[in-house]
Amino acid sequence: DQQVKQNSPSLSVQEGRISILNCDYTNSMFDYFLWYKKYPAEGPTFLISISSIKDKNEDGRFTVFLNKSAKHLSLHIVPSQPGDSAVYFCAATTYNQGGKLIFGQGTELSVKP
Amino acid sequence: NAGVTQTPKFRVLKTGQSMTLLCAQDMNHEYMYWYRQDPGMGLRLIHYSVGEGTTAKGEVPDGYNVSRLKKQNFLLGLESAAPSQTSVYFCASSYSAVTGGNTEAFFGQGTRLTVV
Numbered sequence: 001d002q003q004v005k006q007n008s009p010s011l012s013v014q015e016g017r018i019s020i021l022n023c024d025y026t027n028s029m030f031d032y033f034l035w036y037k038k039y040p041a042e043g044p045t046f047l048i049s050i051s052s053i054k055d056k057n058e059d060g061r062f063t064v065f066l067n068k069s070a071k072h073l074s075l076h077i078v079p080s081q082p083g084d085s086a087v088y089f090c091a092a093t094t095y096n097q098g099g100k101l102i103f104g105q106g107t108e109l110s111v112k113p
Numbered sequence: 114n115a116g117v118t119q120t121p122k123f124r125v126l127k128t129g130q131s132m133t134l135l136c137a138q139d140m141n142h143e144y145m146y147w148y149r150q151d152p153g154m155g156l157r158l159i160h161y162s163v164g165e166g167t168t169a170k171g172e173v174p175d176g177y178n179v180s181r182l183k184k185q186n187f188l189l190g191l192e193s194a195a196p197s198q199t200s201v202y203f204c205a206s207s208y209s210a211v212t213g214g215n216t217e218a219f220f221g222q223g224t225r226l227t228v229v
Contacts, residue, residue: 004155006155009153034217036220041222041223042222042223043117043203043205043219043220043221043222043223044156044203044220045220046217046218046219049217089155089156091156093210095210100158100161100171101146101156101158101218102158102172103148103155103156103157104155105153105154105155106155
């Protein structure tokens with residue numbers, strides 16, 4: 001049973017526009033969420049995170065929004081750049097099990113010039 | 114500045130063979146993890162360790178064993194490889210539990226394993 005779901009396998013966006021990647025989770029015990037970015041033939045790299053006590057966290061062009069009642073989070077990239085083209089994974093964990101990151105299936109973002 | 118290093122990067126095994134994947138980190142991290150990535154499945158946690166001498170099961174532990182004899186190393190063993198274990202394996206490490214600032218998990222570049 002997939003506890004973290006990314007229902008869009010791929011997303012294509014024009015350079016300069018906003019990219020919105022979505023993630024849903026089913027386990028209400030999750031209280032910490034992360035986004036990772038992965039280029040081909042490389043390991044995932046950390047992008048941004050959010051605690052369940054917040055509903056928004058911003059870092060430069062990247063903003064993560066958390067809607068706990070809907071068990072939904074999203075990653076906004078503004079403006080999108082060709083170098084953002086990669087696979088994006090959302091992940092979730094609980095504070096008392098911080099070692100166990102549960103990942104979604106990933107969304108492949110393609111930013112076209 | 115090596116970070117997380119996985120050995121080997123590629124391997125082809127015959128069904129029933131055994132092998133060990135080595136993960137080494139030079140960041141003095143307490144936590145280490147093994148994940149597998151399959152198409153459409155994302156990354157799934159196999160086993161993890163919260164410190165030297167400790168191991169714990171993740172989401173998909175069956176068919177794998179692990180050991181953490183030294184803090185910097187985390188070994189993943191396949192005793193009798195099966196085609197279902199064909200996957201890309203990623204090791205990761207973090208300073209502590211991934212629930213706060215500066216505790217992100219750092220990943221290795223992956224090991225592509227094919228079992229025929």
